[in-house]
Structures are given as C-alpha cells and as structure tokens.
Amino acid sequence: MSEVQKDRSMVIQKDMIAEHYRQLEAAPETGDPVVYTFVPGNLTELIRSFGALPVLPEINALQSGMRGKSRDYILEAERSGHSEDVCTYVKCDIGMLQSGNIGPTGTRLPKPDLLLLSYTGCYTFMKWFELLREQYDCPTVFLQIPYQGDGTLAPEHRQYVVDQLKAEVIPALEKATGRKYDEERVRHYLSLSAQAEEDLVAVLHSAKRKPSPIDAYFGAVYYVGPIFSAFRGTEEGVAYYRELRKEVEERVARGEGPVTPSGTLNDQKYRLVVEGPPNWTSFREFWQMFTDEQAVVVASTYSKVGGVYDFGFRHDPKDPLGTMADYCGGCYTNLNLPSRIDMLASYIKDYAADGFLIHSIKSCNSFSAGQLMMLREVERRTGLPGAFIESDLVDPRYFSAANIRNRLESYLQMIEARRQGRPA
Amino acid sequence: MSARAAIVDWARACYEDLRFSEARRWLEGGKGRKACGHLPVYAPRELVHASGMLPVGIYGGGDMLEIIRGDAFYQSYICHLPRSVVELAQSGRLDFLSGVLFPSTCDVIRNLSGMWKVLYPGLYVRYLDLPQVPDPGLATRFWKKELQTLVHDLGEVSGAPADEATLRASLGVFNEMRQLIRELYRARREAPWRVPSEELYLLLRAGEVVPVEAWLEKTRGYLKAAERDAAPIKDRSRVVVVGAFCEQPPLGLIKTIERAGCYIVDDDFLLGNRLLSREVPLAGDPLTNLAEALVRHAVKTSVLYEPNPEGKKALMKERVEAAGADGIIFAAASFCDPALLDRPMLRAGAEAHGIPCIAFKYAENSGQFQQFREQAGTFADAIKLWGGISA
Numbered sequence: 001m002s003e004v005q006k007d008r009s010m011v012i013q014k015d016m017i018a019e020h021y022r023q024l025e026a027a028p029e030t031g032d033p034v035v036y037t038f039v040p041g042n043l044t045e046l047i048r049s050f051g052a053l054p055v056l057p058e059i060n061a062l063q064s065g066m067r068g069k070s071r072d073y074i075l076e077a078e079r080s081g082h083s084e085d086v087c088t089y090v091k092c093d094i095g096m097l098q099s100g101n102i103g104p105t106g107t108r109l110p111k112p113d114l115l116l117l118s119y120t121g122c123y124t125f126m127k128w129f130e131l132l133r134e135q136y137d138c139p140t141v142f143l144q145i146p147y148q149g150d151g152t153l154a155p156e157h158r159q160y161v162v163d164q165l166k167a168e169v170i171p172a173l174e175k176a177t178g179r180k181y182d183e184e185r186v187r188h189y190l191s192l193s194a195q196a197e198e199d200l201v202a203v204l205h206s207a208k209r210k211p212s213p214i215d216a217y218f219g220a221v222y223y224v225g226p227i228f229s230a231f232r233g234t235e236e237g238v239a240y241y242r243e244l245r246k247e248v249e250e251r252v253a254r255g256e257g258p259v260t261p262s263g264t265l266n267d268q269k270y271r272l273v274v275e276g277p278p279n280w281t282s283f284r285e286f287w288q289m290f291t292d293e294q295a296v297v298v299a300s301t302y303s304k305v306g307g308v309y310d311f312g313f314r315h316d317p318k319d320p321l322g323t324m325a326d327y328c329g330g331c332y333t334n335l336n337l338p339s340r341i342d343m344l345a346s347y348i349k350d351y352a353a354d355g356f357l358i359h360s361i362k363s364c365n366s367f368s369a370g371q372l373m374m375l376r377e378v379e380r381r382t383g384l385p386g387a388f389i390e391s392d393l394v395d396p397r398y399f400s401a402a403n404i405r406n407r408l409e410s411y412l413q414m415i416e417a418r419r420q421g422r423p424a
Numbered sequence: 425m426s427a428r429a430a431i432v433d434w435a436r437a438c439y440e441d442l443r444f445s446e447a448r449r450w451l452e453g454g455k456g457r458k459a460c461g462h463l464p465v466y467a468p469r470e471l472v473h474a475s476g477m478l479p480v481g482i483y484g485g486g487d488m489l490e491i492i493r494g495d496a497f498y499q500s501y502i503c504h505l506p507r508s509v510v511e512l513a514q515s516g517r518l519d520f521l522s523g524v525l526f527p528s529t530c531d532v533i534r535n536l537s538g539m540w541k542v543l544y545p546g547l548y549v550r551y552l553d554l555p556q557v558p559d560p561g562l563a564t565r566f567w568k569k570e571l572q573t574l575v576h577d578l579g580e581v582s583g584a585p586a587d588e589a590t591l592r593a594s595l596g597v598f599n600e601m602r603q604l605i606r607e608l609y610r611a612r613r614e615a616p617w618r619v620p621s622e623e624l625y626l627l628l629r630a631g632e633v634v635p636v637e638a639w640l641e642k643t644r645g646y647l648k649a650a651e652r653d654a655a656p657i658k659d660r661s662r663v664v665v666v667g668a669f670c671e672q673p674p675l676g677l678i679k680t681i682e683r684a685g686c687y688i689v690d691d692d693f694l695l696g697n698r699l700l701s702r703e704v705p706l707a708g709d710p711l712t713n714l715a716e717a718l719v720r721h722a723v724k725t726s727v728l729y730e731p732n733p734e735g736k737k738a739l740m741k742e743r744v745e746a747a748g749a750d751g752i753i754f755a756a757a758s759f760c761d762p763a764l765l766d767r768p769m770l771r772a773g774a775e776a777h778g779i780p781c782i783a784f785k786y787a788e789n790s791g792q793f794q795q796f797r798e799q800a801g802t803f804a805d806a807i808k809l810w811g812g813i814s815a
Contacts, residue, residue: 081771083756083764085501085785090765119556119729123531126556126729127765133733134769142557142729144566147528149537149551160566164557336551337538362501365761369506370535372497377542390499 007259009244010222016240018105020230024053025107033177036112036132039306041120041145041328043169045189045233045315050177054230055109057128061092063104065280065394073099074395087124088363088395090131097135114176115140116169121147121305121333122366141172145328151339153329161325187317189233194314196227199241201309203248207298208351211266213251215258216351217274217297218287228306233315260291269294270412273347275340275374276359276367277302281396289405293412299347301340304332308343333366341374345381355415357387357408362398385418387411428649431642432623438630439675442489442512446634447480448520458582460548461518462525463509463533464670465727466696467552468714470704471575472525473636474594476584480521481632481694484508487674487789497539503759504787505671506536513543523548523581525574527696529670529727530761548581550574558731560719568715575711591710597636599703604643605631606698609690611650613747616662616687618653622679628694661807662689662749663800666740666770669695669725671757673786680793681753685804690747692725699723726762736766740774750807751780753800758785780807 027034033052037043039059047054064070073095074088080098082091096102103109117129117140133140143164146157170181203223207216214220223244231237251257257265261284272290274297279286290297304310308330316323328334335343348356358375360368375386389407392398425433438446451457459478462469469479485491485508493514494507512518524547526537537551552570555563579585586594608627612619627646631639665681669692681688702721705713722728724739740752752774756763767783774781782803784796 081768083767083785085759086761086764117729123528123534123761124765127726127761130730130736131765131769134736134772140731140733142731144553144556146553146566147534147551149526149534149553156566156569160562163562163565164559167562168557168559336541337535338541340538341542360499362499365502365531365535365759368499369502369532370497370539372499373539373542 007222007247009240009247012240012243013222013225016226016231016236020053021103021105021107024055024103024110027053027110033113034110035114035116035173035176036129037116038118038120038122038125039228040122040331040333041118041143042228042232042306043116043118043143043324043328044230045186045193046165046169046173046324047116048189048233049182049185050173050179052113052173052177055112056229057093057132058089059229060096060103060109061089061394062280064092064096066283067104068281069096069104070281070394071396086363087128088393090124090128092394093128094131097132111136112138114138114172116172117142118145118328119143120145120328121331121335124366139172139176141169143169143328145334148329148335148339151336153326157329158322158325161328162321165321165324183320186320190315190317190320190323192235192238193233194317196232196237196241197307197309197314199245200224200227202245203241204299204303204310206248206252209252210271210352211255211257211268212271212296212298213248213256213258215260215265215287215297216303217300218260218278218283218290219258220300220303221278224303224306257296261287262291265291265294265296267294268296270355270415271296271298271351271353273298273344273351273353273356274300274302274359275344275356275371277305277361277364277393278359279391279399280394282399282401285401286404289408293408295408295412298351298353301332301343304343306331308332337370337374341377341381344374344378348378348382348384353384355384355386355411356382357389357411360388360390362390362392363395364393385411385414426649427645428653431646431649432626434642435623435626435630438633439626440488442485442517444480444517444520444633447478450478450635451520456583458522459520460523460525460578460581461521463527463529463536464694464696465527465529465725466554466699466718467525467527468571468574470591470594470598470714471571471578471586473597474586474590475575475578475582476590477522477578477582478635481696482509482512482518482524483629483632483672483694484788485512486672487676487791489789491789501759502532503671503757504789505757506532508788509536510539521547523550523578525550525552527552528554532761533670548577550577554728555719556729558729560716563719564712564715567718568711571711571715588710592706595704595710595714596706597640599706600640601631601636602698602700603703604640604647607647608643609698611647613689616660616689617655617657618650621682621688621691622675625675625678625693628697631697632694659808660685660687661751661804662687662747663751663753663803664689664740664743664747664749665691665693665753665755666743667726667754667756667760667763667767668692669727670762671760671788673755674788674790676793677755677786677790677796680797681800684797684800686753686800689749690743695723695725699725726766736769737773737776740770740779741777744774744779750811751782751803753803754781754783756783756785758787
C-alpha cells in the first residue's frame with residue numbers, strides 16, 4: 001500500500017490533538033477541571049477561561065470511527081439495550097465508556113466535572129447527556145439555544161441565551177472549577193478566536209479558485225478540526241490557522257490542488273458541493289472515490305456544523321456573551337431548511353460548482369430529515385441535478401462502498417453528458 | 425344502538441375520516457372561519473381557539489392511508505409519521521388549514537416545519553421551541569414571549585386577535601377538556617373492563633379534530649354511560665404502555681394488547697392533550713398562567729429535559745404505582761429518537777424496581793399484529809404466573 005500523503009498542517013494538528021488527549025489523561029493528577037460539551041454551540045473560550053479542558057463526545061466518536069473502533073463500541077451499547085435505530089455517535093460513546101473509557105488515541109478519558117449540555121441544533125444531545133449523567137456523578141448545566149425556525153435568531157432568543165449564560169452556565173462553571181468568571185480573559189480568548197476564524201475563512205474561500213487548492217469536505221474536516229473542538233480561542237489554534245492559510249496560499253501560488261491521501265489533485269474535472277456529514281469508518285476510501293474521478297469538493301455544509309463563519313460572523317470580544325449567543329444560534333444544524341437550501345444554492349453559484357451531492361446519514365435526523373426535499377429545491381433553484389447517497393457516521397454496517405461508488409460514478413457521468421449536450 | 429355505542433361510532437368516524445369532514449363542516453358553519461393544525465406532541469391549542477380558529481391535531485394517516493407522495497420526501501430510516509403527514513398535505517387533505525404549528529418534539533418534526541415553509545409558502549408556519557431550561561423563571565419568561573408572538577401571529581391569520589377575555593375563556597374550555605380526559609383515565613384505571621382502551625383512544629382522537637365544545641358534550645355522555653356499564657371483569661394483567669406519544673400506534677395494536685390478556689391502565693397516547701397536569705389558573709394574566717402551567721406542571725415526557733438526575737430512574741415506578749399496574753410495555757415507533765433514546769434509562773429504572781417489562785417497535789401503518797399478540801400474551805401470562813411489580 002502506498003504511503004498516505006499529508007499536509008504540514010495535518011501533522012501539526014495531529015500533534016495538537018495528541019497533546020490535548022495527554023492533558024486530559026493527566027487531568028486527575030494535574031487537577032485540571034474537565035467539561036464535556038458538544039461541537040455545535042461549544043463555548044470553548046468560556047470553558048478555557050475557567051482553566052478547564054473541553055471534551056467533545058462527537059469528536060471521540062468520529063475518531064473512534066476513523067480508527068476502526070466504533071463497531072465494537074456500538075455493538076456493546078446495543079447489547080445493553082440501545083436501539084439499532086438511534087444515533088451511532090451516542091452508541092459509540094456509550095460503548096466506549098462501558099469498555100473502559102479509553103479514548104481514540106489510546107489514553108484514558110477523565111470523568112467530567114461538569115456536563116455542559118449546549119442544546120444546539122440536535123435533539124439527541126439532550127438524551128445523550130441524560131444518558132451520560134447516569135454514568136457520571138457530576139452536575140449538568142443546560143443551555144437552550146432556540147432554533148432559527150423563522151430563519152433568524154430573534155432578539156428575544158438571543159437575550160434568552162445571554163440570560164442563561166449569566167444565570168446558569170457561568171455559575172455552574174464557577175462551581176465546577178472553583179474559579180471566578182473573568183470577562184477580560186474571555187475577551188482575550190474571543191479575540192484569538194476571531195483571528196483564527198479570519199484565516200479559516202480565507203482558506204475556505206480559496207476554493208473559489210480553479211483549480212481549487214483545497215478539498216472543502218474531506219480536507220475541510222481537518223481544517224475545521226481545531227476550531228470545532230478544543231482549540232478555538234487558543235494561541236495554538238491561531239498558530240495552526242496561520243500555518244494552514246500559508247500552506248494553502250503556497251499551493252495557490254504554485255497552481256496546485258489539494259493534497260489527498262493518494263497525492264495532489266491538480267487536474268480537477270468536477271467541482272462539487274456536498275451536504276451532510278461524511279462517513280468516518282471508511283473515510284479514506286470515501287475520499288478516494290472522489291479523487292479517482294478527479295472530483296474536488298469546493299464547499300460543504302458539514303464544515304459549518306461547529307460554526308458558520310464564511311458569511312461574515314466572527315466572535316466579537318466587545319460583547320462576550322452576546323457573541324456566544326450569536327455563534328450558537330448560527331451553527332448549521334440550528335438553521336431551518338430554507339436557510340440550508342439558501343446556503344447550498346449560494347455555494348453552488350459562488351464556487352462555480354458543476355453539481356451537488358447529499359450524503360444522507362442513517363442515524364442523524366438533524367441532518368437527514370428533509371434532505372430529499374432540499375435536493376429537489378436546490379435542483380429547481382440552480383438548474384443543476386443533484387446526487388443522493390446514503391451511509392452512516394460511525395456504524396460500518398451501513399457503508400456500502402460499491403453502492404456509493406456506483407452512484408457517484410453515474411452522477412458524474414450525467415454531469416459529463418450534460419456538458420457535452422447529450423441527454424443524461 | 426345504545427347512546428354509548430353511538431358516541432363511540434361518532435369518534436371512530438372522526439378517527440377514520442382523513443378528509444377531516446368535521447373540521448370542514450365547522451369551517452363552513454360561519455363566514456371567515458379558519459383552522460390551524462399542529463403536529464404532536466404539545467401545542468397550546470388554547471391560543472388557536474382564543475383566536476377564533478379551530479385547532480386540529482395532525483397525527484398522520486395511520487394504517488388507513490396509502491403512501492404515494494410521502495415516501496418521495498423521506499428516506500427509509502426516518503419514522504413513518506412525517507411521510508404520512510406529507511401525504512395528507514400533498515393529496516389536498518389538509519388544504520383547509522390556514523396555519524400549522526410544529527412543536528419541538530424531535531428533529532424530524534423540527535425539520536418538517538422548514539419543509540412546510542418551502543412547500544406551502546402562503547401558509548402560516550411556526551416552529552414552537554418548548555422551554556427546556558430547569559430554571560422556572562427563565563423558562564417561563566421565554567415561553568411566555570413565545571406565546572405572545574404566537575397569539576399575535578394567530579390573530580393576524582384569523583383576523584380576530586385574541587384579547588384577555590377570549591384567552592381566559594379558552595383556557596377555561598381547555599381546562600375542562602383536560603379534566604375530562606383525566607376522568608376518562610381515572611375511569612379506565614379503576615375499572616378497565618368498563619372503558620376499553622380502544623374506545624378511550626377513539627375519543628381522544630376525536631378530540632383532536634372536532635370543536636372542543638362538541639367533544640366535551642360527547643365525552644360527558646360517554647363517561648355517564650360507561651359508569652353504568654355492567655361489563656364482566658376479566659382476568660388480565662394491568663400494564664402501562666410507554667413511548668407512543670408522537671407517531672401513534674395503529675388502533676389494531678391497541679386492541680391486540682388488550683385482547684392478548686392485558687388491560688392498559690395508563691399510556692402516552694396523544695400525550696399533548698394532558699401534558700399540563702393541573703388546571704391553568706383563570707385569574708391573572710392568561711399567558712403567564714399558561715406559560716407557568718407548562719414550565720411547572722408538565723408531566724414527565726421524553727420530549728422535555730429531565731433536570732433531576734434521579735428522575736428517569738424513578739419515573740416508571742411512579743407511573744406503575746399510580747396506575748396500579750403490574751408491568752410495562754415499551755412501545756415506540758421505529759426510528760423515534762425521543763422514545764428509543766429514553767428507553768434504556770426508563771427500562772433500567774423499571775427493572776431496578778422489579779417491574780416486569782417488554783419492548784417492541786411499531787409503525788403507524790403496521791398491519792400484522794400476530795407478533796405483538798404473542799409478545800403481549802406471553803407477558804400477561806408471565807405476570808399471572810410469576811407476579812407483577814415485586815418491589
């Protein structure tokens with residue numbers, strides 16, 4: 001097997017993640033408090049301002065999926081009564097916990113001092129932490145982020161989030177960590193976030209070029225890793241995004257495409273927009289299918305699940321709590337379907353895409369419910385045909401490589417036929 | 425035909441009528457009348473009523489509707505309810521509605537609200553984010569503001585904005601409805617041989633689609649007749665059916681459970697109609713009172729956050745004891761996140777208290793009941809042989 005090729009930034013990120021897990025493993029000895037929370041609506045700057053380390057269960061689950069561990073964890077959870085119908089992230093996490101709570105990098109995960117249930121864009125989050133609460137003897141604090149049912153975060157909804165931060169979340173963090181709220185520290189971290197966000201957006205926007213220097217789905221999974229997890233608002237995060245931007249700008253200068261697992265994709269035949277999370281258990285194989293067809297993804301919605309920055313939002317240190325409310329409210333899965341359709345249609349136009357593809361996830365209703373209507377609506381608005389493929393997040397039983405490859409190839413052939421004026 | 429049989433027949437006709445004829449007749453009965461639908465689980469129907477409109481619960485087509493268009497909107501791994509709701513709409517059966525409310529039951533219903541906005545741009549569509557935070561002050565302020573917005577919007581839709589007097593009157597009417605529903609449940613709990621669950625369920629379904637005033641009259645008549653009933657007591661096990669609060673089981677499944685040797689003495693069917701466990705006070709500000717009623721007095725359900733870490737562990741024991749039940753049947757719709765994610769916690773809590781449990785999944789259009797009959801029958805026999813709750 002040929003050696004997998006990686007960007008410099010990927011290597012840096014790998015070290016950052018490994019170091020974070022090492023810190024987590026050492027937390028019982030160092031006394032660092034640990035706060036579990038979720039990727040959408042994560043309040044990393046606030047958590048860090050109390051000297052606490054964040055743990056994000058979805059990240060653990062997807063990492064377990066990528067490292068071939070999720071299948072056994074899911075089976076373990078199903079053996080203990082969890083339904084085959086529900087979110088496989090949850091079952092992977094529960095199974096990991098029941099199997100000794102060894103994290104994906106092989107280090108033991110510490111118990112939480114606080115479960116910060118940021119209820120943002122996903123119903124399952126509520127049940128997930130109710131389930132985890134049964135396993136850990138620790139407090140839980142609930143932060144309700146109103147859904148943007150009418151397409152905006154209404155002023156009263158924003159205020160509701162701010163009120164909860166003041167009355168519930170900050171006091172809970174103070175109690176769990178033994179530290180007082182330090183707004184100046186939060187402002188500082190938020191200013192670091194804004195710097196990193198600026199560089200991330202420059203990277204994402206670079207896909208408007210031809211050839212695109214990035215893959216905005218498979219590659220972007222790595223690009224958003226630090227900012228979606230433990231490193232938003234940190235110096236390491238700022239340094240990572242500075243380096244990533246530089247790396248991408250160098251590729252632009254050289255006229256190169258993204259580094260894929262099998263090499264640089266310079267000759268890009270198809271530019272695609274993708275909706276929905278990737279499959280993690282066969283991530284590299286999935287990516288390779290696109291590379292084999294010389295298809296590059298120029299924009300994706302999944303890379304906005306932990307925050308939408310490419311339409312102008314930046315964390316604002318001048319209004320710490322308000323900006324956290326805006327951030328949480330604006331995460332992708334907290335947007336209603338018309339807004340998601342708008343986003344897809346604008347990506348297709350702005351990034352000069354040849355088509356779009358929906359990857360529907362069996363066990364994620366937050367994304368999946370309504371995607372068939374989104375497909376038709378985006379087709380109607382853009383005049384482009386879309387493709388629809390299905391698998392799962394971390395349950396390998398639902399990844400059918402042959403089926404997905406067939407659909408992808410058929411779809412790209414259809415695009416090719418349309419280009420040549422032949423009936424598809 | 426007895427008065428009771430006539431009422432049950434009326435309720436059955438309401439349940440089976442996927443054209444919503446009763447609602448349509450009501451609309452034709454007065455100039456400018458309008459109706460507003462809502463999805464499960466809980467919507468403040470009082471506000472629709474106070475705005476001069478008919479609230480209509482939308483619970484899909486059960487096993488009576490062939491899905492032709494709805495399947496084109498949903499993948500196979502999403503529950504059945506939304507596809508039959510879409511089928512009802514796409515086939516014109518919901519064309520009498522001027523608005524639809526989508527409560528925060530789960531992500532499927534949440535996303536359905538967005539689909540409605542795209543598919544029916546001329547209709548009033550609102551997603552109702554129920555209050556979830558444990559702090560009652562914060563939750564009440566949030567929910568009251570949501571209710572204010574809803575009242576305002578519904579007034580614009582109906583052209584007859586609610587005022588304090590109409591709001592108070594509607595709170596009173598729906599208090600009566602909830603009280604009567606509790607009476608139905610009490611009557612069944614005390615003498616389930618007199619109030620078969622099939623009949624209770626049909627009455628609840630009728631209550632979702634007819635004017636509340638008409639329902640009150642019919643249900644009072646039913647209760648009076650049921651109390652005089654001399655039906656024989658049968659040797660059955662008493663069970664609580666848990667998890668069927670959103671997508672409803674087919675009527676045949678409810679009948680099957682009882683025919684298999686169980687008396688259903690408590691359940692989650694159409695839970696929204698009795699989610700508020702106490703009467704909403706009529707004195708004072710109506711919206712504050714309605715908001716507080718949900719925040720402070722909602723029954724425990726999978727669609728609301730449980731702030732008490734011991735709550736899930738204790739809930740099944742509390743319900744079984746309150747119902748005088750012997751065991752629990754966990755019956756959830758396939759792919760129902762709220763019910764299926766809650767089930768391990770609830771079941772563990774039940775079993776820790778020695779409560780016998782079984783679990784199965786259904787879809788609203790399940791047509792084969794043999795497996796359910798065998799499961800429920802074996803369960804009922806096991807309870808008879810080895811006893812029910814043991815601790």
